[in-house]
Amino acid sequence: MALQDSVIAGYAETKIAQRSGSDPYELAGIILDSLLERTGFDKSEIDGMILSPSLTAARTTFWAQCVSEFLGLELSFADTTDLGGCSAAGSVVRAAAAIDAGLCSTVILINSDTPTMSYGFENYSFHEEWADPYGLKGPPGAFGLLSKRYEHQYGLDFAALGKLAVTQRNHALLNDNACEKLRRAITVEDYLSSRMIAEPIRLLDCVMPADGANGLLITRRDIARKRNLSRFVVPIGYGEVTNMSGGASVVDITTTGHRVAGAKAFASAQITPAQVCSFHPYDDFIIAIMLQLEMLGFCKPGHGCDYIREVNFGHDGDLPLNTGGGQISAGQAGFAGGGTNLIEAVRQLFREGGRRQVKKTDNALVTGIGWIPYGRNWCSSVALILAPEA
Amino acid sequence: MTASDILAIPRPHIKTYAFSHPYWEATREKRLMLQYCPQSRQYQFFPRPISIATGRRALEWKEVEGRGEIYSLSLTHRGLGVFEGHEPYLVILVRLDVGVDIISNLVHCAPKVARIGLRVKPWWLPLEDGRHLLLFQPDGEDH
Numbered sequence: 001m002a003l004q005d006s007v008i009a010g011y012a013e014t015k016i017a018q019r020s021g022s023d024p025y026e027l028a029g030i031i032l033d034s035l036l037e038r039t040g041f042d043k044s045e046i047d048g049m050i051l052s053p054s055l056t057a058a059r060t061t062f063w064a065q066c067v068s069e070f071l072g073l074e075l076s077f078a079d080t081t082d083l084g085g086c087s088a089a090g091s092v093v094r095a096a097a098a099i100d101a102g103l104c105s106t107v108i109l110i111n112s113d114t115p116t117m118s119y120g121f122e123n124y125s126f127h128e129e130w131a132d133p134y135g136l137k138g139p140p141g142a143f144g145l146l147s148k149r150y151e152h153q154y155g156l157d158f159a160a161l162g163k164l165a166v167t168q169r170n171h172a173l174l175n176d177n178a179c180e181k182l183r184r185a186i187t188v189e190d191y192l193s194s195r196m197i198a199e200p201i202r203l204l205d206c207v208m209p210a211d212g213a214n215g216l217l218i219t220r221r222d223i224a225r226k227r228n229l230s231r232f233v234v235p236i237g238y239g240e241v242t243n244m245s246g247g248a249s250v251v252d253i254t255t256t257g258h259r260v261a262g263a264k265a266f267a268s269a270q271i272t273p274a275q276v277c278s279f280h281p282y283d284d285f286i287i288a289i290m291l292q293l294e295m296l297g298f299c300k301p302g303h304g305c306d307y308i309r310e311v312n313f314g315h316d317g318d319l320p321l322n323t324g325g326g327q328i329s330a331g332q333a334g335f336a337g338g339g340t341n342l343i344e345a346v347r348q349l350f351r352e353g354g355r356r357q358v359k360k361t362d363n364a365l366v367t368g369i370g371w372i373p374y375g376r377n378w379c380s381s382v383a384l385i386l387a388p389e390a
Numbered sequence: 391m392t393a394s395d396i397l398a399i400p401r402p403h404i405k406t407y408a409f410s411h412p413y414w415e416a417t418r419e420k421r422l423m424l425q426y427c428p429q430s431r432q433y434q435f436f437p438r439p440i441s442i443a444t445g446r447r448a449l450e451w452k453e454v455e456g457r458g459e460i461y462s463l464s465l466t467h468r469g470l471g472v473f474e475g476h477e478p479y480l481v482i483l484v485r486l487d488v489g490v491d492i493i494s495n496l497v498h499c500a501p502k503v504a505r506i507g508l509r510v511k512p513w514w515l516p517l518e519d520g521r522h523l524l525l526f527q528p529d530g531e532d533h
């Protein structure tokens with residue numbers, strides 16, 4: 001299968017920080033240097049590059065070209081995966097597809113963003129005409145509407161959601177790359193009493209913006225073999241859907257694209273949710289983790305809170321969850337944030353998790369969530385299953 | 391929170407897409423016009439350049455009553471733009487009987503009465519340029 005003919009040879013990540021004093025080019029440079037150091041590849045061997053977008057650089061429509069010039073890369077394939085929080089995971093399979101098509105052989109994936117230094121993003125969409133006049137407060141407002149509807153249909157146990165927040169925070173305490181501001185323990189009570197943003201979304205449901213970068217080096221399997229790399233990571237399953245039910249005027253807001261994306265990913269990886277060794281879901285809001293547990297088939301729709309109460313999500317537990325803290329407890333490095341949980345999954349499969357290393361590394365499941373359409377949950381959903389090879 | 395807080399907020403000038411024009415013109419007379427796809431018999435909102443059901447440009451504009459029920463709601467404590475300082479205020483997602491969802495605000499309703507399933511109908515907030523902004527109020531005895 002084409003997807004599995006490409007391998008992840010190495011990963012890199014900067015520390016996540018607020019007002020880092022840096023910019024996306026400098027952080028991208030750190031990622032390139034780090035990947036070359038780790039893998040032993042020469043810069044001239046990199047002939048492909050895929051980026052996530054950058055909130056800082058959102059004013060330029062020449063992002064990939066600019067980065068190639070700043071980093072001195074000559075490329076036969078360059079692109080930006082324009083899927084918001086799905087960009088990083090989506091770039092992995094786009095790299096594999098480009099390699100499979102013979103467009104390039106070794107691709108650097110870079111996700112680099114510094115929104116707390118400079119923010120260049122503007123919505124050119126429905127917001128100004130149909131949402132802003134009503135004071136809908138961006139993602140927290142949309143997740144407030146989503147959560148309230150979920151609560152109406154199924155009920156919500158906020159202490160169960162708090163358990164997820166506490167678990168991720170405990171993981172951030174073990175992650176030196178997590179934003180220092182967030183590296184202090186919290187309790188379920190702290191979660192429940194954190195101030196309301198858009199009911200029932202609380203402060204500790206939300207991500208905190210920060211700066212940071214991460215990246216992967218993806219190459220052809222035979223090239224990796226010749227390098228005698230002791231271990232690499234292979235994408236074995238993938239599913240993606242953008243604008244699910246886009247032709248319908250009304251939908252059930254609690255049904256997300258991960259139902260479709262997850263089924264595809266599990267089918268191609270030939271595993272079931274019960275066989276997932278560690279789970280690295282995109283986490284812009286705590287409830288998004290619960291909805292993904294339901295849609296990916298870990299439990300039935302409406303049973304997310306029951307499932308959360310029963311399962312130990314610690315790095316040493318039944319289903320290790322976002323073992324680096326997730327974006328919610330490590331900080332959301334703008335559009336590079338989609339790579340945070342992906343890099344952590346790859347790190348775990350390389351068995352380099354240190355104090356938070358998970359026991360079972362047969363596979364890892366990573367997801368993405370991208371953009372919020374008008375009155376719905378989210379626009380893009382991806383599910384990526386990775387497995388190590390030694 | 392009181393309803394008057396929402397009504398007192400000066401709404402910013404609303405920029406529109408060309409294909410939304412019939413909607414906004416109808417609001418001058420407090421009429422609610424929706425795009426309708428005759429082939430799929432589906433209304434759609436917000437306005438688009440094509441039918442989202444068929445991808446074709448064969449769309450009609452039809453006037454509707456605008457009755458429906460609250461599909462979801464969220465009391466917002468951290469306001470956006472001109473809403474800052476007027477918190478908390480209620481954002482609602484209305485499901486119209488004709489089968490479209492609309493983001494709006496609820497007025498003329500005590501916050502405790504606002505709930506999912508509440509029947510609502512349009513209430514038009516005048517804008518400076520003669521157009522109106524579509525808000526919703528409880529419908530009939532249901533409040």
